[in-house]
Amino acid sequence: MLIGALLSGLTLGGMYALIALGLTLQYGVARIMNLSYGETLVAAAFAAYWLFVGADVDPLIGLIAVVPGAMVASWVVYRILLVPLVRRSTTRDALEVDSILATFGLLFALQGLMLVQFGGAYYSYSFLSVPVRILGSVVAANRLLALVFALAIGLGLYLLLTRTRIGTAVRAVAVDPVAARLVAIDVGRVAALAFALGGGLVAAGGVLTSMFLTFNANIGVVFTMKALIVVIMGGVGNMMGCLVAGLILGLTETFVATWVDPGLTLAATYGIFLIVLLVRPQGLFGGAAR
Amino acid sequence: MTYWTKALGAALALALAADGAAAQDAGAKSIKIGYAISKTGPNAGGANITQIPNYQLWVKEVNDKGGLMLSSLGKRLPIEVIEYDDRSNSEEAVRAVERLITQDKVDLLFPPWGTGLNLAVGPVFNKYGYPQLAFSAVTDRAPELAKRWPNSFWLLGTSAQYVEALVALLTKMRGEGKINDTIAMISIADGFGIDLSAAARSGFGKAGFKLAYDKSYPIGTQDLSPLIGEAARSGADTFVAFSYPPDTMALTNQSKVAAFAPKVMFLGVGVGFPLYPQNFGANTEGIMSLGGWSTDNVGTAEYRKRHLAMHGRDPDYWASQVGYSSLQMLEQAIERVGKIDREAIIKELQNGTFDTLLGKIKLVDNMPKDALWLIGQWQNGFYTGVAPQRAGVKPVVVPKAAWK
Numbered sequence: 001m002l003i004g005a006l007l008s009g010l011t012l013g014g015m016y017a018l019i020a021l022g023l024t025l026q027y028g029v030a031r032i033m034n035l036s037y038g039e040t041l042v043a044a045a046f047a048a049y050w051l052f053v054g055a056d057v058d059p060l061i062g063l064i065a066v067v068p069g070a071m072v073a074s075w076v077v078y079r080i081l082l083v084p085l086v087r088r089s090t091t092r093d094a095l096e097v098d099s100i101l102a103t104f105g106l107l108f109a110l111q112g113l114m115l116v117q118f119g120g121a122y123y124s125y126s127f128l129s130v131p132v133r134i135l136g137s138v139v140a141a142n143r144l145l146a147l148v149f150a151l152a153i154g155l156g157l158y159l160l161l162t163r164t165r166i167g168t169a170v171r172a173v174a175v176d177p178v179a180a181r182l183v184a185i186d187v188g189r190v191a192a193l194a195f196a197l198g199g200g201l202v203a204a205g206g207v208l209t210s211m212f213l214t215f216n217a218n219i220g221v222v223f224t225m226k227a228l229i230v231v232i233m234g235g236v237g238n239m240m241g242c243l244v245a246g247l248i249l250g251l252t253e254t255f256v257a258t259w260v261d262p263g264l265t266l267a268a269t270y271g272i273f274l275i276v277l278l279v280r281p282q283g284l285f286g287g288a289a290r
Numbered sequence: 291m292t293y294w295t296k297a298l299g300a301a302l303a304l305a306l307a308a309d310g311a312a313a314q315d316a317g318a319k320s321i322k323i324g325y326a327i328s329k330t331g332p333n334a335g336g337a338n339i340t341q342i343p344n345y346q347l348w349v350k351e352v353n354d355k356g357g358l359m360l361s362s363l364g365k366r367l368p369i370e371v372i373e374y375d376d377r378s379n380s381e382e383a384v385r386a387v388e389r390l391i392t393q394d395k396v397d398l399l400f401p402p403w404g405t406g407l408n409l410a411v412g413p414v415f416n417k418y419g420y421p422q423l424a425f426s427a428v429t430d431r432a433p434e435l436a437k438r439w440p441n442s443f444w445l446l447g448t449s450a451q452y453v454e455a456l457v458a459l460l461t462k463m464r465g466e467g468k469i470n471d472t473i474a475m476i477s478i479a480d481g482f483g484i485d486l487s488a489a490a491r492s493g494f495g496k497a498g499f500k501l502a503y504d505k506s507y508p509i510g511t512q513d514l515s516p517l518i519g520e521a522a523r524s525g526a527d528t529f530v531a532f533s534y535p536p537d538t539m540a541l542t543n544q545s546k547v548a549a550f551a552p553k554v555m556f557l558g559v560g561v562g563f564p565l566y567p568q569n570f571g572a573n574t575e576g577i578m579s580l581g582g583w584s585t586d587n588v589g590t591a592e593y594r595k596r597h598l599a600m601h602g603r604d605p606d607y608w609a610s611q612v613g614y615s616s617l618q619m620l621e622q623a624i625e626r627v628g629k630i631d632r633e634a635i636i637k638e639l640q641n642g643t644f645d646t647l648l649g650k651i652k653l654v655d656n657m658p659k660d661a662l663w664l665i666g667q668w669q670n671g672f673y674t675g676v677a678p679q680r681a682g683v684k685p686v687v688v689p690k691a692a693w694k
Contacts (some may be wrong), residue, residue: 001519004519008519111330115329115330119338120328120329120337120338121334121338121339121565122339122535122539126543129546138547140544140547143513212540214535214540216334216338217334218331222510250513253513254513257507257516257517258519262476262505262507262508263479263505263507263508265508
């Protein structure tokens with residue numbers, strides 16, 4: 001039973017981390033608090049559904065098309081919609097407020113497009129919904145896959161950010177965009193890159209979660225909220241923090257559901273969130289971005 | 291800026307004036323029907339499957355005939371539709387319905403989706419005397435509401451009815467030695483789950499069943515495997531879940547993965563959605579839920595074909611056929627009265643007998659009696675009515691087929 005709960009918790013936590021990785025880049029580095037984040041995720045889920053049901057394309061192969069597509073789309077959104085905001089904002093706080101307003105609008109535009117195309121009905125499909133046995137406990141292959149991707153992407157990005165030159169530039173922008181300019185970092189380009197990369201990550205999250213979650217055009221805000229909690233808890237802009245926070249939340253929910261009461265999972269999630277905010281307001285791994 | 295506001299104001303005034311003028315003689319050109327429904331927000335999933343397609347189908351079919359026959363005018367009048375999005379928000383729904391009545395001056399209204407919103411707009415429908423044929427609301431207060439608002443009709447019945455039917459089925463199976471007397475129940479912590487689980491708790495208790503596991507979970511729970519694990523360990527032969535569509539899908543998926551196979555598996559909203567057999571194919575076999583279809587009803591089979599042709603998907607096997615029948619009842623009531631006299635239409639709905647998809651329906655205290663299936667089960671790929679015991683009932687299949 002312990003192993004079962006542990007596995008469920010880890011896969012759920014992996015999913016939370018996966019859907020939050022993109023936001024931590026967009027919010028932490030590009031300094032865009034993207035409220036249309038969840039809608040981007042749902043759009044990717046629809047793309048995966050459409051490819052799978054309509055064209056018989058395996059969602060895992062679909063990733064190859066959807067992720068770069070989302071990166072390009074995010075880059076365009078950043079260049080056209082967000083760069084003017086970045087230019088005119090004098091402080092980081094001003095940019096945050098402006099970006100919230102702009103992406104709030106984007107949220108409705110995206111949601112409207114999906115409603116026109118798919119209506120408000122529920123969608124889901126079955127893919128890789130097969131049991132995998134680990135230490136005598138059973139877990140669904142598609143959920144396990146989401147965990148594996150979350151770990152791989154999270155660790156990969158962590159290494160990229162800490163061990164490479166471009167990664168250092170990205171971190172420099174996250175810490176201090178003004179000082180970064182002094183050491184000849186093209187802040188605009190790095191921020192655009194981070195935003196686009198975040199868009200690609202959220203699309204990957206959307207494709208992977210669409211394999212086991214039922215979604216519709218209106219469900220995006222649920223993911224934005226969850227991702228925001230994970231990002232703030234882990235420390236904005238921190239990949240490791242994002243992974244750890246996601247896993248903590250997943251494990252907490254599962255343990256509470258198994259041994260206390262499933263009705264208290266949300267309370268437990270927000271309880272932990274509150275404690276972290278009280279004890280470490282900068283997030284678990286907050287401080288300098290890594 | 292001022293120029294623009296003035297121009298805008300003038301344009302608006304003109305538009306309103308034109309609108310008012312149109313409304314006055316519109317009586318002779320068309321019948322205006324308005325509705326506010328959840329096109330966005332959390333209710334949209336249900337509204338888009340069960341309700342909106344029915345409205346569109348019925349309006350198209352009536353207009354293809356040339357409209358509704360009003361004998362007072364001696365001719366058919368086409369239906370003109372005014373639709374608003376209530377954004378799954380009860381204040382918004384009330385505001386939209388009031389607007390439909392006072393500004394758009396609609397002749398008739400369709401109800402919104404779900405128990406909560408139907409309760410929210412009930413007072414407005416009642417205040418202005420519009421018939422409210424609610425077909426996506428299940429509430430134990432229905433008899434009381436029908437008394438308080440005689441213009442309201444509660445076609446889907448009460449939660450107690452569903453629970454009674456389920457308990458009767460389970461008691462019979464237990465008597466035949468097919469299941470033990472232990473039940474594991476989970477429910478969503480929202481209107482539908484709270485209502486039905488409360489009714490079920492007392493119903494199971496009275497019938498001598500033991501609830502080995504009884505928990506609720508919050509909306510938006512994305513992993514139900516801990517609950518499935520606990521239910522499996524409880525030793526219950528019967529698993530009952532009063533769930534919403536996303537959870538119903540997840541429960542089916544995760545039960546299959548965990549190889550959790552109770553003898554009776556009863557799940558909530560969503561089992562009757564076209565999405566369900568599409569996703570789970572042969573694995574739906576033996577799964578039970580609310581609603582159900584007759585295997586031998588030509589009317590519903592025809593309806594399903596027309597629904598499929600217009601919308602490219604099947605109706606919901608619980609409330610859709612009831613919804614379309616309610617529109618047929620409205621149509622017949624209007625044509626019998628022969629004019630848009632809402633009071634007379636309400637009276638006719640209360641007392642008349644109507645020919646519908648589901649057969650002849652006569653309402654008793656504004657609710658159908660013995661007219662619809664309460665419990666259905668997937669049998670050979672068809673969502674078959676298995677309770678209550680009425681003409682055309684099929685025996686329930688236990689134990690549920692193994693997962694494939």
